[in-house]
Amino acid sequence: MVNQPPDQALGQSPNELALPARLERPGIPAFLVYLLALGFFILALEGSKISISGFVEGLPQMADLFARMVPPDISRIVPIGKALLETFQMALVGTALGVAFSLPLAVLATRRLSPHPAIYYLSRGLISWFRTVPDLVWALFFVVTVGLGPFAGTLALMVDTMGFCGKFFAEAMEETEPGPQEALTALGASPSGVICSAVIPASMPSFINTGLFSLEKATRSSVVLGLVGAGGIGIELKVAMDLFEYPTAATIIVCIFVLVLLVERLSSRLRHRIM
Numbered sequence: 001m002v003n004q005p006p007d008q009a010l011g012q013s014p015n016e017l018a019l020p021a022r023l024e025r026p027g028i029p030a031f032l033v034y035l036l037a038l039g040f041f042i043l044a045l046e047g048s049k050i051s052i053s054g055f056v057e058g059l060p061q062m063a064d065l066f067a068r069m070v071p072p073d074i075s076r077i078v079p080i081g082k083a084l085l086e087t088f089q090m091a092l093v094g095t096a097l098g099v100a101f102s103l104p105l106a107v108l109a110t111r112r113l114s115p116h117p118a119i120y121y122l123s124r125g126l127i128s129w130f131r132t133v134p135d136l137v138w139a140l141f142f143v144v145t146v147g148l149g150p151f152a153g154t155l156a157l158m159v160d161t162m163g164f165c166g167k168f169f170a171e172a173m174e175e176t177e178p179g180p181q182e183a184l185t186a187l188g189a190s191p192s193g194v195i196c197s198a199v200i201p202a203s204m205p206s207f208i209n210t211g212l213f214s215l216e217k218a219t220r221s222s223v224v225l226g227l228v229g230a231g232g233i234g235i236e237l238k239v240a241m242d243l244f245e246y247p248t249a250a251t252i253i254v255c256i257f258v259l260v261l262l263v264e265r266l267s268s269r270l271r272h273r274i275m
Contacts, residue, residue, distance in 0.1 A: 065246065072254060073247035080236060080248075084255050086150050087232035088263070090225070091218040094154045098161025098218075099211045105162060106169030107195060112181075113173065115191075127170070130163030135221045139230040150231030157218045157225070164217065165210055172206035173199050208274050212267040219263045223256055 026034065107113050109127055114120035138156035146152050180198040189197065200207075226234020233256060240249040 068246040069250035071247065072250040073245070074251055076248055077251065080233070080252055080255055083226075083233040083236045084259055087222045087226070087234075088219065088259060090150050090153045090157060090230075090232055091215060091222045091263075094157025094222070095161050095211070095215045095218045097154075098158040099165050099207075099214065101158070102162045102165035102169055103200075103207075105166045106173060107199075109166060109170040110173045110199075112178070113191070113195060113199065123166075124170075127163055127166035130159050131167060132163070135160040136224060136228060139225045139228050143229050148229040148231075153222060153225040153230030153232055156230060157222060160221065161214045161218060164214055168210045169203070169207060172203040172210075176202040205274070209271055212271055216260075216264050216267050219260055223260075 105123055105127065108115075108119050109123035111120060114123065135156050138159050139153055142152035142155040146155065176199055180202070181194050184194045184198055222232050223234050223237075226232035226236070227238050229235065233252060237249060237252045237256075240246075240252060
């Protein structure tokens with residue numbers, strides 16, 4: 001008896017058992033879009049003025065800057081520590097206020113929970129506006145509004161957090177199972193009761209995760225806001241660099257690194273414990 005290949009034994013030809021293509025062949029419109037995107041990327045590379053030779057030639061200057069920063073000067077560690085504490089306070093309060101205001105805004109920006117389509121689109125547009133404008137621009141706006149200092153930075157971080165958390169809070173509530181919500185509605189629960197009893201508890205892990213990421217983001221952003229007079233350690237770094245006090249600048253950079261690292265590690269531990 002002659003042994004037959006398995007495909008022939010089953011009455012199937014080799015072509016019928018062939019694996020499908022890994023990548024779907026794009027049509028002409030899709031190919032033209034890909035080609036256009038590639039051309040735009042090549043133009044972006046040219047517009048970015050990337051120069052490997054310029055970077056290599058600048059390495060000695062970077063090495064000279066690092067040499068001037070060593071050893072760090074800790075003579076002003078007390079005012080640097082106070083500015084660093086102010087930076088973290090701005091990030092913490094700005095994040096807390098932003099998360100608090102994000103929740104009702106996200107409810108209005110959730111299609112199933114919003115009371116009217118006009119309110120839904122208005123809330124979505126407001127969240128997009130908060131998220132699109134950079135936090136540095138918000139800081140400049142609030143410096144003009146309330147003056148120099150950490151209050152302006154806190155407001156800027158609050159608005160930036162509202163844009164960040166509002167988007168992800170709304171998406172988390174959109175993804176919740178509708179079954180419990182429909183059951184509560186059938187039992188006569190009010191819309192606010194459905195939100196508090198079904199939607200928010202189901203979305204709470206995502207809320208906590210997003211809020212902790214917002215705190216990390218705000219901590220890094222608060223350093224930059226000081227450069228425009230919105231309080232924090234950024235102004236100390238700017239003054240040190242402008243006065244060519246590189247050892248002091250090195251101390252400030254190390255302190256910023258330690259603060260950001262501690263916040264990220266604490267946030268990571270909290271996420272793993274809660275999730």
